[in-house]
Amino acid sequence: MSGYIVRRLISMVLMLLLLTLVVFLLFSVLPTDPARLTCGKACTPEVIAANRHNLGLDLPLWQQYWDFVKGIFVGRTYGSGTQTYSCDAPCLGYSFKRGEEVTTLIKQGFPATFWLATGAFIMWIVVGVSVGIYAALRRGKWQDKTVMGISLIGYSLPSFFIGLVLLYFIILKWELLPYPSYVSPFENPVAFFQTMLLPWIVLAILYAAFYMRLTRNQMLDTLGEDYIRTARAKGLSERIVIRKHGLRAGLTPIVTAAGLDLAGLLGGAIITESIFSLPGIGSLAVNSVVDADLPLIVGITLVTATFIIVANLIVDLLYAVIDPRVRLV
Amino acid sequence: MAVDVDTEARGADGVVAPEEIKGRSLSAIAWGRFRRDKTAMISLGVLIFLLLCALFAPLITSVMGLDPYEINRHAIDDIGMPLGCGKPDSAFFCGISWQHPFGVEPGTGRDLFSRLLYGLRISLLIAFSATTITVILGTVFGIVSGYLGGRTDAVIGRLMDIILAFPFLLIVLALSGVFTQRLTDLGVPEGNASRITYLILVFSIFGWPYLARIVRGQVLSVREREFVEASIAMGSGTRRILFKEILPNLWAPIMIYATLTLPTYIATEAVLSFLGVGVLPPTPTFGAILADSVQYMSIIPSYLLIPGVLLAIVVVTFNLVGDSVRDALDPRAGRV
Secondary structure (H helix, E strand, O other): OHHHHHHHHHHHHHHHHHHHHHHHHHHHOOOOOOOHHHOOOOOOHHHHHHHHHHHOOOOOHHHHHHHHHHHHHHOEEEEEOOEEEEEOOOOOOEEOOOOEEHHHHHHHHHHHHHHHHHHHHHHHHHHHHHHHHHHHHOOOOHHHHHHHHHHHHHHHOOHHHHHHHHHHHHHHHOOOOOOOOOOOOOOOHHHHHHHHHHHHHHHHHHHHHHHHHHHHHHHHHHHOOHHHHHHHHOOOOHHHHHHHHHHHHHOHHHHHHHHHHHHHHHOOOHHHHHHOOOOOHHHHHHHHHHOOOHHHHHHHHHHHHHHHHHHHHHHHHHHHHHOOOOOOO | OOOOHHHHOEOOOOOEOOOOOOOOOHHHHHHHHHHHOHHHHHHHHHHHHHHHHHHOHHHHHHHOOOOOOOOOHHHEOOOOOEOOOOOOOOOOOOOOOOOOOOOEOOOOOOEHHHHHHHHHHHHHHHHHHHHHHHHHHHHHHHHHHHHHOHHHHHHHHHHHHHHHHOOHHHHHHHHHHHHHHHHHHOOOOOOHHHHHHHHHHHHHHHHHHHHHHHHHHHHHHHOOOHHHHHHHHOOOOHHHHHHHHHHHHHHHHHHHHHHHHHHHHHHHHHHHHHHOOOOOOOOOOHHHHHHHHHHHOOOOHHHHHHHHHHHHHHHHHHHHHHHHHHHHHOOOOOOO
């Protein structure tokens, strides 16, 4: 087991390095000149050239990549001579457009994204899994069909559609909730919940629909296994058969999906955050694309991808805990 | 649910009728199950109807005397709202007339019915092409990775991990400008042709790893079976084993994946249009129409409702057909 973890950790670090390389190369094709963005309209070519030099953009690509990776682990210093700016590790670059380190910007956006993701996650897991189990136990009956029909509709509508319709009716038309403006839950819990409720619901609708279907199919698969028949034949009560034998084995794919989905959301929910103007990583990502803020785009891509890779590892380890049939080798 | 195939041959008293036993291929059995599934047949009917509508959109609209690009000043008032809309006593379905059965677009007065038909055409074109490429890539990589194993498997596996780790929307947004330009440089006609190609490509590139994972898992179990061993013993080459022996056993998961992916591509195209990287106006797509309509939600509710419901119908019927395909192909279905 510990050998497995060590090997996985090493391969994870290699993956992340590879990932930075891919991200770096992918975005180096963008035609925007980051040096040009460093100063306003009245900008002389000399200033641009000087800034380009200070940013290290006149170096060959591999050198830039090396500096970038070095910055992540030990920090880096921009410029030379008297005008220097040091960016401490983990340094993902400096956004001249916003006059701020990329790491700082992402940290500022993280709380809103974190609360959005975790709140929605709890909602969709509770609703999705329990309704999925319910539908599986009523397989083929009208309850099953109704629930699955509703989930299909939730699954099929694009997120911006659900979001905007809810925004319009609940907030603008019926004024059931105040217009969303993000506050920290520690400052004003009431306003926090009022703001987050709709975004949570929008995300939860999207995901819960998928989890209902997944849970239902998973449960049906498991309940058809021979050992479930054995458990019933032993005379165990139906409740125990379903809880201890069915759920446990049926849950593994749900854990995988849940881990990866949560990790993906922690990297920002672009649509939901934009619609409800939450100052999270998703909004930041959209703005960075609009402004062609290259260091920021690269930084966000990397952070998001890292979340997913780490989640992958955690999920694989959880597997062995939940399902004793899984051997980690 | 589908009746068990075995019970079919039994008489009312449960005794097997002394009928001649006909051999039926697996696909014939699956089709038989599918045909008895009422939801499936209705969805399939709706789907075929919609496909025909999309295919013959130019014909249908010209017969009705409509044009998706024609600007109709007579259908809108001075401030550009469809006639009858925007007043306190406006009806829910304002702007709808015999001439324009789904109403008109605010600002231009373009006919919504014909725009939706044309939009359906483009959305389906994107979704179908992207699904086809996704399936080909996913199947080939999955089979090769699962059968060859070892280093090939490791390389393909890492490649998939990296692709799956990328934030799809952010990448698509950030790279859309450059890559559309690249495609134009490569000879794809400028404008929408490049943009549509770009969408198809990114959907396929980000989509195939999901299928490849499923296929790989299946291959791992199939390759240990006796008929593969027999084929190896008879001296078949790797290509023959992969595509003649193993591939036919994978049709079920591939079919299921394809029918369930297609609708998600339609919805994703809508999201991308909403974010402004989809097809350029005035060319209509579902996404473009929906994204435009949300601004007028309070004034012209039907403008939002009709495309929304139509999109939901398209996606839901595809999903229902996909589910039924799964049930029909699954030998254990209906026997739990």
